[in-house]
Amino acid sequence: MENKEIYNFLLSIEKQYTEAAMKYGGDWGGVNFYPRVHHDVNKHFFSKGSRSYRVLRMANMGLLRRVKLSPQYTVDVKSRAYRFAELSGVRVPKAVVGVPLDELDFSRFTVTKPVYSNGGKCIYAWKMLDDGGYYDFFKGRKCGGVSELKKIMKNDFLRRGVKVDEWIQEEIIVGKDGSPKSTHDVKFYAFYGEVSAILQVDTWDKKQYAFFDLSGNQIDAGVFPYKEGLRAVFNKELIEVAAELSKKIPWPHVRLDFLVSDNDFSFGEFTSNPGSFSEFNDVWDERLGIAFQDGFGRLFEDLLNNKKFEEYEACFGPFVSS
Numbered sequence: 131m132e133n134k135e136i137y138n139f140l141l142s143i144e145k146q147y148t149e150a151a152m153k154y155g156g157d158w159g160g161v162n163f164y165p166r167v168h169h170d171v172n173k174h175f176f177s178k179g180s181r182s183y184r185v186l187r188m189a190n191m192g193l194l195r196r197v198k199l200s201p202q203y204t205v206d207v208k209s210r211a212y213r214f215a216e217l218s219g220v221r222v223p224k225a226v227v228g229v230p231l232d233e234l235d236f237s238r239f240t241v242t243k244p245v246y247s248n249g250g251k252c253i254y255a256w257k258m259l260d261d262g263g264y265y266d267f268f269k270g271r272k273c274g275g276v277s278e279l280k281k282i283m284k285n286d287f288l289r290r291g292v293k294v295d296e297w298i299q300e301e302i303i304v305g306k307d308g309s310p311k312s313t314h315d316v317k318f319y320a321f322y323g324e325v326s327a328i329l330q331v332d333t334w335d336k337k338q339y340a341f342f343d344l345s346g347n348q349i350d351a352g353v354f355p356y357k358e359g360l361r362a363v364f365n366k367e368l369i370e371v372a373a374e375l376s377k378k379i380p381w382p383h384v385r386l387d388f389l390v391s392d393n394d395f396s397f398g399e400f401t402s403n404p405g406s407f408s409e410f411n412d413v414w415d416e417r418l419g420i421a422f423q424d425g426f427g428r429l430f431e432d433l434l435n436n437k438k439f440e441e442y443e444a445c446f447g448p449f450v451s452s
Contacts (some may be wrong), residue, residue: 180419182416182419183410183415183418183422187407187408187422190382190403190422199446200402201379201402205379205402205442209228209245211399211400214441214445215375217441217444218375218441221395221397222397223389226299227245228297231284234297236258236279239257239258240256240299240301241254241302242254242299243297243298245294246292246293247290251287251290253268254269255267255302259272264276303391303395305393311334313389313391314331314332314363314389315330315331315389315390316331316363317329317404318369318386319418319421320372321382321383322383322425322429323374323376323377324373324421324425324428326417326421327342327343327417328341328369330360338360340356341353341354341414342362346362346364349414352409353406364395368395372386378439378442380429381429382425383402383425384401384402385401385404386400387400
């Protein structure tokens with residue numbers, strides 16, 4: 131069985147258990163993701179699964195939740211992430227943080243998004259029009275004024291499950307032509323000092339997603355439909371910035387997101403639990419899995435050598451477990 135077959139087999143067991151518990155009203159307490167199996171299966175799983183990004187990410191989820199000051203509770207929080215990036219010498223957009231919806235100012239062209247959310251929920255790029263209305267560049271929709279705009283946003287965050295009414299408004303990055311449509315989201319899969327894969331998102335052109343290697347060559351990672359002819363918008367300098375920044379975080383793997391235009395770049399956010407991790411094909415599942423292991427090894431050596439994570443601790447306090 132290949133890695134993905136094993137993974138899907140184990141998930142099917144959990145799905146059946148869940149459905150049975152719901153059907154018969156049992157006390158659902160979950161099922162062990164890795165069930166009791168014969169030693170021969172274990173041997174296969176050790177040789178294959180231990181190098182699997184999918185499997186390592188599943189284990190990483192539990193660790194993220196158990197460690198009090200893991201990235202999930204620190205750099206994943208956008209206001210803290212900006213502070214950390216600033217201390218590390220990385221440009222961040224000018225922003226106001228933690229403002230309730232009713233107090234937001236939409237007189238300037240900004241990006242507005244929730245403080246406590248991920249996965250692209252409820253992100254807007256409202257620009258005031260000459261007639262007093264507003265246009266959202268992300269959704270391609272218009273509204274008649276501030277009251278209607280805020281009503282739309284309130285309905286959206288209630289529907290999408292955003293629980294805390296605290297928002298960030300940040301300056302919007304534009305290209306040489308003055309339009310935000312000249313920008314891309316560039317997401318670096320970093321493993322404590324090294325970048326292994328890069329996801330580039332054309333936010334404005336039908337949400338076009340493409341993975342690249344470090345040389346700027348497009349790759350088929352199995353996550354999104356492969357489209358030939360796409361060009362990388364990042365350069366070696368930005369890869370080095372992402373790699374160096376990841377080495378200031380005492381964790382083996384984070385994804386670092388930047389907003390990139392044709393003349394500038396700015397820090398976006400950290401993600402300690404990036405989505406779609408189970409959809410990489412077997413080639414990239416293994417490559418990222420090995421990168422995860424190597425990142426853990428480098429981190430472990432630095433911890434043994436008493437490395438100080440000064441920027442991290444300045445924002446969040448000492449790194450301790452529960």
